[in-house]
Amino acid sequence: MDFLCAHAARPASAITRRDVARALLAVPSGVALVALPDLRRAMMSAGNPLSLPFWESAKATLSSIESGVATVGDVQRWVESTGTEPMLMTPSYFVWPEEDERGPVAAEMFARLVAYLEEKVEVGEIDPDALVAGDQEARRVYEELQEHWLSTPLPDGRVPGFAVSDEQDEELFAAWDEEEAFALSELRRIVAGLPEQPELPAGDLEAAGARLRELLAEPGYPGNVLRACAGFDDAPMPDDDGELWLAVAAGIAGPISDLSEGGDALEEFADLDRELSLEDATLADLCAIQHADWLAGVAALTRLGPGVLASPERIARLIAESEDIDVDDQDDDDLDATETLFASVVGLWAQLGIVDRSEVLTPLGWWGLPKALERAWSPAAE
Template identity: 65%
Template sequence: MDIEYVCTHAGRPVTAVTRRDVARALLAVPSGVALVALPDLRRAMEAAGNPLSPPFWESARRTLSAVEAGLATAGDVQRWVESTGTEPIVLTPSYFIWPEEDERGPVATEMHAKLVAYLEDKVAAGEIDPDALAAGDAEARTAYEDLQERWLRTPQPDGRVPSDVVIDEKDQELLQDSRVEDEIALTELRGVLAKLPVQPEAPVGELAEAAARLRALLVMPGYPANVLRACSGLDDRPMPDDDGLLWLMVAAGLVRPLGDLPEDEDTLEEFIDLDGELSEEDIALANICALQHGDWLTGVGELVRTGPGASASPERIAQLIAEAEKAEGDVLDEDELRTVEELFTSVVSMWALLGIVDADNALTPLGWWGLPRALRLAWGDR
């Protein structure tokens, strides 16, 4: 590693190389190699008329030594790069998060480069002191964070707000990824249903009774009605008149929640208080949201294949998922198995309210008919 490598890595001539460029180049090679190259690199930069500063070189030596000794965390290294004065902060105080470099879309890549250029101008103007950042000066760090926060919220000449457009791009990417996963899961679900010897028919009486219970429950305050309303999107729209549609909307919402619990000042304080306990509804919704396509396919697929009377207890579903994972070459340890049980405990308690399972957590004819349809609705199959 030498000055030519740094310039090539940065895409700049040596006279324009910044602290950030050097730091990123040093981190692109093994730490031992970087440490050996550091003195010659410093002399080459000085000879080229771009010496940077003693505090920077000392911070580089200190950080690389910690990396080589296995004492530096990823956060330590990231904060060192940020202390160069032109590296965007990965996580800002307002919780804006830059995507990883290899996961940035065109918009995030553009905005990240614009922010780097903006910070370089501020360093050149003396408004950012990289040496103070390298020394761990708290005031300098706060000012550095505030400067970036303001830039992220300030419209560009074309009117785009950097933080908004980066988040929008990421949301669109996640939505597209989710749609692809939905299509794959739907294909697998159709395969499961095609192998059933008998296609379930709607148990009209059970469906009407379950819908009547739901209508009474959904207008009640508190848990569990608030979770069912949030999941089904019925917080901000009226219940449909059709019993089948209402039931399927609520059942599908447990697979793909459409909303979140209403937030008030007390709710926000609960989340900020990391030592506080989450409410029952918060835990339930978090558990439901944590389940993946594969969890639903395995659990529901086996229940549907077995038919009414099949055990739908959280423990049994977790065991089914563990067996499926083992068949694929993966083994769930005890903690992972316990986690799956906990996630489905919230689901099964909601299933009982819909009549999907009975008092013994056994699959009912209504659940046999409705669960596959709920999955299809949740995954976009109309």
């Protein structure tokens, strides 16, 4: 009982089913099972006996955990059946961050929701015994109360669901910016340490710029993907061929926008059975490549220089063997996944003259790849 009260930060008379469930799950299941009868008697002595269905469900859940047959979902559902544990994911797909990953706003909103649910249990709007028995109507009420609370403004004007999502977005963007800044500093360090600096192949750049302008004017793949990568659907193309080429090459490493949406885009998006188009699949591949993989791949090609094979398979191998990043031991599946992602990249690189028809790095690619990557990772103010 002392452990339970300390764990819940409440006196015994105020302990809830959720408090007991969380305390039981905080210790080994065998220990919890042994302690369960004494804990139940102590709660009765404190005038807070809870209910027989709860204690039976606790014993059944702990026994399942101890025997190794309980799933994470089973345990989560049991804790939720206490009536005051917020659903990890609501029917509208709002997902709470894991407890150790919640920021101040998420932690505040979660605690507020727990308090709200406790009030609803107190007045009888939530029936924990019906929940633990699997009553569908009780579950529906429990879910709808949470959905309503998450979408209802608080007295200070904040909408809980949006406030939590906004905080998660801010954390994600901050982590992304930090990772990008580190990758940029490493790229600059690597390029500065090259024994020979790539020189601008002016003739190759001029020819590539002319071809690129023709390509960007054409409908369909790959022109539409390259326009989206560079953000040219919403912004004018630069007049200078070098600026144009670098903008598109940088966009491949960091796409600026999505494809222009047609009139039936929403309907197509909602069709879960629809196969991804070549354009959508290509952009998805580009966005899935991590900073570390871009850094390792481009750094290796820049060190090796023009004439090196830059096929997707070769790039995947260079990344796996890179000393510029921390690489875990990779199996064939990891290499295949990286190769698949870079197949889209190499296909677009060929359109810019970064690689030739044999997927060999060109002088233009040797000069331009590190510059394009630097542009992609540099803050807009730079």
